[in-house]
Amino acid sequence: MEDSLLLDAIERYRNGEMSPQEKIFFEELRKNNPDIDQLAAEHNFFLGELEKMSEIKTYRHNLNEVENKLTNEGIISGKGAKGKSKIVYLWNRYRRTIAVAASIAGIVSISTATIVSMYSEKQKVAIITPLVDHKLNQFERKLNQIENKVNEASAPPLVKLPVKPKLEANFRATGFLVDGNGYIITNAHVVNNARNIIVENKKGDQFFSKAVYVNKTTDLAILKIIDTSFKKVSGLPYTFLKSSAELGEHIFTLGYPREEVVYGEGYLSANSGYFGDTTSYQISISVNPGNSGGPVVNKNGDIIGIISSKETNADGVVFAIKSKNIYSALDEIKKDKKAESLKLSSVNSLKGLDRVQQIKKLEDFVYMVKGN
Amino acid sequence: MNIYEQEKALLEGLAANDTNAIETIYRENYNTIQAFVVKNNGYPEDARDIFQEAMIVLFEKAKSSSFVLSCQIRTYLYSVCRRLWLKKLQQQNRYNPAIETLKETIPVEDEIEAHEKMNADFNLMEKALIKIGEPCKSILEAYYIQKKSMPEIAETFGYTNADNAKTQKYKCLVRLKKIFFAQYKNGE
Secondary structure (H helix, E strand, O other): OHHHHHHHHHHHHHOOOOOHHHHHHHHHHHHHOHHHHHHHHHHHHHHHHHHHHHHHHHHHHHHHHHHHHHHHHOOOOOOOOOHHHHHHHHHHHHHHHHHHHHHHHHHHHHHHHHHHHHHOHHHHHHHEEEOOEOOOOHHHHHHHHHHHHHHHHOOOOOOOOOOOOOOOOOEEEEEEEEEOOOEEEEEHHHHOOOOOEEEEOOOOOEEEEEEEEEEOOOOEEEEEEOOOOOOOOOOOOOEEOOOOOOOOOEEEEEEOOOOOOEEEEEEEEEOOOHHHOOOEEEEEOOOOOOOOOOEEEEOOOEEEEEEEEEEOOOOOOEEEEEOHHHHHHHHHHHHHOOOOOOOOOOOOOOOOOOHHHHHHHHHHHEEEEEEO | OOHHHHHHHHHHHHHOOOHHHHHHHHHHHHHHHHHHHHHOOOOHHHHHHHHHHHHHHHHHHHHOOOOOOOOOHHHHHHHHHHHHHHHHHHHOOOOOOOOOOOOOOOOOHHHHHHHHHHHHHHHHHHHHHHHHOOOHHHHHHHHHHOOOOHHHHHHHHOOOOHHHHHHHHHHHHHHHHHHHHHHHHHHO
């Protein structure tokens, strides 16, 4: 029973129920007796744990009471959320899943659309416009007719005039010499289905030509002047760039959107063409039907490309075939034709000139391509 | 009263087990925590558990004499709940680095560790109490928790006098201590 008294004493001491004398006595006892001190420490610890537990128990009980009260007030959502709060809860919980599902759906639909558009080439053509002028105006046609009549009326000529082609053109585009022997490069879509092809230089001299090479894939065509009145020209002032041109390079072009040569300038805006077509550039320039086949020249006088088309619904989005393709075209011609040696000029006499001088030199080599 | 004083009063209330203080803190903070838990892969029930747990951590803090309020209760609770919940997710392998709101948090790792130890001790004592069975459990609770006097206990439990009840209580206490310390040493 001594232990019982001892524990009682420890508890009373702990609770401060001892008289001062008792306290002193008890403290002395602890100091002088290690066993009792050990027991006291242990019991104190135990009582502390018990008190802590009881406090937390009470506190937990209070927490639960508050929680229940607030749940009844609707401030804390109950176990089975209902109605609107349920929807909000479900949305919060599943919105990430929903987002993932939605993005997968999005990716699928985008990729489907991409695949569909990749395999439907026709649509591609529908949005870009080849720059051939098929609507030669009435005035120009009348002019041609009158000219023909005048020629007839003056016959038989005393002086032997060069034979002028007598035909009504229904398209007009541009081309330029790649070889002084009468080889002119233009777009395949220009001369496609043409029965007669005439090229006309700046002075108005017209020459019958035929297409010696047409490649619809690269959209390049090479014409050969077959007219006897054509005399070999020498001294092509430009060279053809073999490498890629630089983004932002200033470029210019000459072409025949009208009966007269028209100058236009712009810059290289992308290294690929329509739908990422790497055989073309995207350039920003103002062009019109008739510019097709025109040379795209950089400031050094290198031909970097050939104008082919523009995006119908956008302003200043023009596509030009890269000059690299001209080289491959020539290689192909050399392969299957015994054509006389076709050689690109290697001398550039435009370099360092100011723009006006460059144009003056260049315009003699740019031809109007027309026919029916 | 400025915010600091208000919060100090709240914590004092909490330490004194005052229901009003608990209610105020609940009203001001519960919804933020629930939103956080629900956004991070949890149910509202999880939020209730987590919040209670955090409230207990805060209670322990408030009761300790060394406690100084270094941040707002709001920040403290959010930090503790966040830590507790992420830990729970990790334990259940449900963790994925989820939506983190850009709320201020403070490091609470130490507190949570201390709290976990306390929880374990609490469980030991509860288990030991259950083990000694009735009427010992009730007698000890009446004396040590409800702080009833011996004559009261003798009356409630049908002992002829306070001394008999005291003897009984002593026997119970010895058993409880034995069980508690046995478990305590095992747990160490």
